[in-house]
Each structure stands twice: as C-alpha cells, then as structure tokens.
Amino acid sequence: MTKYLTFLRSLTDSQQRHAIRRLIISRSIKPVAEEMLKHQTIVQCNQSFGWSAYWKSETSEFGMDVLEVGSPRFSDGLCTAPIWFRYRNLNCSGSIVSNLEYQLTVHALVYIDEDGEPMVGTVTCATNQDEVKAEKEALSDLKKEGYLSYLRALTPAKRRDAVFDLADLAWGIDNPKFLSHPQLTIALMQSGIDLIYSEHEVGPVELYRDHGTAPITYTFYGYLPKGTEETSEAICCVEVDIFARVSERSASGSDDVAAELAINGLWFSIIPIEDHEQTSLMIVS
Numbered sequence: 001m002t003k004y005l006t007f008l009r010s011l012t013d014s015q016q017r018h019a020i021r022r023l024i025i026s027r028s029i030k031p032v033a034e035e036m037l038k039h040q041t042i043v044q045c046n047q048s049f050g051w052s053a054y055w056k057s058e059t060s061e062f063g064m065d066v067l068e069v070g071s072p073r074f075s076d077g078l079c080t081a082p083i084w085f086r087y088r089n090l091n092c093s094g095s096i097v098s099n100l101e102y103q104l105t106v107h108a109l110v111y112i113d114e115d116g117e118p119m120v121g122t123v124t125c126a127t128n129q130d131e132v133k134a135e136k137e138a139l140s141d142l143k144k145e146g147y148l149s150y151l152r153a154l155t156p157a158k159r160r161d162a163v164f165d166l167a168d169l170a171w172g173i174d175n176p177k178f179l180s181h182p183q184l185t186i187a188l189m190q191s192g193i194d195l196i197y198s199e200h201e202v203g204p205v206e207l208y209r210d211h212g213t214a215p216i217t218y219t220f221y222g223y224l225p226k227g228t229e230e231t232s233e234a235i236c237c238v239e240v241d242i243f244a245r246v247s248e249r250s251a252s253g254s255d256d257v258a259a260e261l262a263i264n265g266l267w268f269s270i271i272p273i274e275d276h277e278q279t280s281l282m283i284v285s
Helices: 004-009 013-026 032-036 040-047 129-145 147-152 156-171 182-191 273-278
Strands: 055-057 067-069 073-075 078-089 103-113 118-127 194-202 212-223 236-248 259-272
Touching: 004 013, 004 073, 004 078, 004 103, 013 067, 013 078, 013 103, 013 118, 032 078, 032 118, 040 103, 040 118, 129 147, 147 156, 147 236, 156 194, 156 212, 156 236, 156 259, 182 236, 182 259, 259 273
Parallel strands: none
Antiparallel strands: 055 078, 067 078, 073 078, 078 103, 103 118, 194 212, 212 236, 236 259
C-alpha cells in the first residue's frame, strides 16, 4: 500500500490542501473549530479581554466550519502545513455599536506522518480588538455631538442594532412602557392574560435632516394569570408593531438614553397560539 505522504506528494498544491483539510475533519470526533476554542492559548486570550467573548466559527455556504489550509512542506517522514480558523464574537460589548465586529483568527500547524495521522499543535491567535476599540472611541465622540450623526456613521445593519439597544434603554424589556397604551391595555384586560417578552426586531432605519424613523416589532407570549388554571403553556401570541421616531435628546430626556424614541404609530394583534403555530406560507409553483 502506498504510504500517505507518497500519495500526498503526487497531488498538486491545491489538491494537497484539500486532502489535508478532509483528513483533519475526518479524524476529529467533534467540530475542529469548536475544539480549537478549548486550547489553553485561546482560553488565556479570552481571559485577557475584560469582556465576555462568545466566538462562532465562520461557515461556508454549506454550513460547514471554514478550515483554511496553507501550502504543505515535506521532510523525511513528515508533512507540515499551516491551518487557520476565523471566528466572530456573538456577544455585544458596550453601549456603542461599531461597524467592525470583534474577530478572532486562530493559527496552528498540522503535522502528518507516513500513516496519514494528523496532529495539530503550535497554536497562536490574533484579534482585531485594537481596531474595534479605536473605532468605538471615534463613534463615542461622534455620539456626544449628536445621536443622528452617530447613526449616519453606521452601516444600515448596524443602525438597526443601535436602535435595538436604544429601544431597550428607552422602553425597557420585560415590561416595556408602551404596554400602557390605552387601546392595548384594554385589549389585554379583556383577554385576561399576562405577557412575557419574547423578542423584538428593528426594521430598516431611515434618516432625515432632524430625525430618523424605524419600524420595531415586539413579540410576547400570553399566559393565564397564576392561579387561574393549572397550566404553564402560552395561550396566545401578541405582536406589537411600532413606527418609531428617533430624534436628538431634549433637555427633559433621560441621562442614560442618548436620544428620544417616540411612538408615531402602534398596531397590535392577539393571535391564539394554535393559529400562530399552524400559520404557514403557501408557495404555488
């Protein structure tokens, strides 16, 4: 039988890198990118940040972890190739939204013997923490000059993130202030339900000369009040759609909110949980 390194030498450079990638993945019981995060080098790096890092590996269009392999080198009985993984942090850190996301790159060397057994070692890592910090400081200064100027400096996706955070600060999460809207209050009293927050989503943010607008959708689950019946299951889904106006903070604004977030329109619907779960989109070909 041909020794593995002899087989590997017979391939072109791109074929060698592909074969090494497949070899590493096939010899790992768990996802390699996930296991790399447990390496002591990465653990120590995370501890040095001063904030919680939750890294998610970049994935390909097929949903597989991206493992990049460089050109291998051969010596007597051994093949050595550089490999690296790229991650992004899923935790938001701080009150300033940045166009840059925290990223982590893990570099290592894979050593392959004549039997085709790989061993990964010589692990190092690098982050873009300094670049993100510098941009956040610049955006923080811009935010002090005016919240709308701050929003204009963000990408469209990051503007949505910023307004998402602003809604949390302005209205709260578990019992947001807009639940006191007269019509919504009456509807909830008539339904006899208690609401538990599920999530909220911000749509595209449009900016004008002296204000901005954004649609914000809140989803709650409705439960019967405790003691009414012996059940802990939600009986309905409550969706609240808000057309919000963002403007600069006025003198009466709260010190911990960098802008005014007003409700220009509010719509809501109370959907029985059975209907909510059975609703589906019909696609006709």
